Amino acid sequence: MIKNMMIISMTLFCAIGYGQTKQNAKYVFLFIGDGMGASQVYTTEMYLNAKPNEIKSEKLLMNSFPVNSNMTNYSASSYVTTSCAAATAMSTGFKTNNGIIGKSPDKKIAYENISQKAKKAGFKVGILSSVMIDHATPASFYAHQDSRNMYYEISMELPNYNIDYFGGGGFHHPKGKKGDQPDSFENAIKKGYTIADSHEEFNKLKNGDEKIIAINPEKYPTGEFYWAIDKKEDALSLADFTKKGIEVIDNDKGFFMMVEGGKIDWACHGNDGVSMVHEVIAFNDAIKEAFEFYKERPDETLIIVTADHETGALTTGINYATHPELLKYQIISVQEFKRKMTELKNTDPKVSFNTILDLVQADFGLGNKDVGLSLDDKELALLKSAYNKQFKGHKKVNADADYLTKTKTKSMGETAAYILNEKAGINWGSGNHSGTPIPVRVIGKGQEEFSEYFDNTDLPKKILKLMGI
Known part of the structure; x- marks a missing residue:
């Protein structure tokens, strides 16, 4: 009897010890190509490889990752989701209606998101986008509002959760739609944030800096990055913001970083195929920065590349022919x-x-x-x-x-x-979102968790599990 008790005790001790020492995903990157379906990625690959009278395909970095699966993305109100409903599901694990940010369909419950949970667990958090950081997708990783169009309210809520690094575009209406409200940037400064909106200030950012809002100094009047295809001189890229974000929030405990390629979606809404291709390339360049980090710490790092939805119902080929070299x-x-x-x-x-x-x-x-x-x-x-x-x-x-x-x-x-x-041979079915499932590409610690077809509400649950939260 005593011998059996000792065996049981030793078994429990080993199990507890394993649970305490088992290594988790310490550094997690979630890349969201807004509007980026499988066709957007494949069209980009065709563009990069295209030569007259030659059929060839070499993969983008994201498509070379060992785990290739798909994810459903319907909202609580429609099989065709909006960005905010999809990103809410991807950040909280709960479905909501189209148009809502971080709340239940009846708008009565504010869901706790992955950024909040990661911060409570001691991880650092970064949220980046090539569009305004109060836009639907980035906002869904920190805010809780009845409508995605409540941009001013979202920007005022932004500094409430002590997120370590925001990077990308500016705010839609920093002083409200009529320009008569307290300034969103001043509100953030009062709550301990530093605004870096020049090249000099951006370049000075360093490891250990806390509560940073880094804004691209080269952007359109409305706040989003210039188009990648236009190659504005000295303009910072999404890759630059990703690299700087890694530098700023790298620490021994770990971090969670969400990076959105927001203008992929905008190009697809406008059926501007070539601009879309260049935005996917810029997004892939940002992924390369995370991959360089991964190569140094492969046993601790997880990189997930996916989308919130597909935009434009993009297909390739007319009468069995494509000529991507013409693009x-x-x-x-x-x-x-x-x-x-x-x-x-x-x-x-x-x-x-x-x-x-x-x-x-x-x-x-x-x-x-x-x-x-x-x-x-x-x-x-x-x-x-x-x-x-x-x-x-x-x-x-x-x-x-x-x-x-x-x-x-x-x-x-x-x-x-x-x-x-x-x-x-590039065909657009619409100028809006489609309801097709979207690709998931993963490499790193716990990658096998994403190998089967799953729903977007499962995404944050899988990430939190792998982070040990």
Whole structure:
């Protein structure tokens, strides 16, 4: 009897000892490509590998990770989710209705999210995005509001949870929609945050700095990063913010970092295929920074790459053919081409259609028969119609309009992108989200936990389990 008791005691001791010494995922990266379905990733791979008359595919880093699975993402109110409902599920483990941030469908319960739980457990936390940090996806990792559109309220809530590092774009309305409210940045400063919104201040950030809000000094007036395709000189990238974030919050206890490639979604809403490709590349570059960290600590680091939803119902191929090499002739975002057209109209209101066609060829390749981009009568008619509406019909084109704004009048830039996508075999089913499951790519400590098809509510549960929280 005594012998049996000793065996039981030893067994329990070993079990408890194993539970206490078993190594957890100490450093966790969650990369969310907003709007990035499998087609967005594959189109990017085709673009990077494309050569005339050559079929070849080399994987992006994310697609080389050993675990490749998929995740469902429906919300509590629809099979087609919004970013905030999806990100709420991914951060809290609970479904909510489209439009809600961090709360139950009836808006009565504020769900505790993974950032809050990680902080309570002693981990450091970083939240990064290439769009405004009070936008739907990043906000869902710290805020609790009835609507994703309550940007001012979200920005005022941001400093309440002592998150260590915010990085990316600015706030939508730092003084409220009417500009008459207490400043969101001043509110954060009062609560102990340091604002780094210049290159000098960004470069000075170092390991151990606490409560940082790093804002890209090169951004659009509305707060989001410039498009990756436009290569604005000296503009900081998502990779820069990721690298700096790692430097700032690296510590012996560990950290959780969420990094959003937000403008993938924006490009897909606008059906701007080439800008989308460049945003996926920029997102992949950020993943490379985490991967460099992983290579130094492979037994302690976990990298998860996924999306909140797919945008645009993107497919590839027309009549069994694609010509992704043609996409390389677009060298500007649709938004910047809109700005170029607006400036031209202001300086030369009577600019000719032929002059515009020359600019379309220079920036999109269209009309260059030597590379397979000649324009037929139908395509010329589409461009002429857009020209007449924009330059002759006095239709104003707002280059900085909200990315969700839909207009019946298609600008020259949107029309050019549509024609180029058609020629390359890139098809868009809509300008909105689709309900398709989204890819999950994982490497590192506990990667096997993600190997089977699962729901987005399971994501934070798996991460917290692996972190030992």
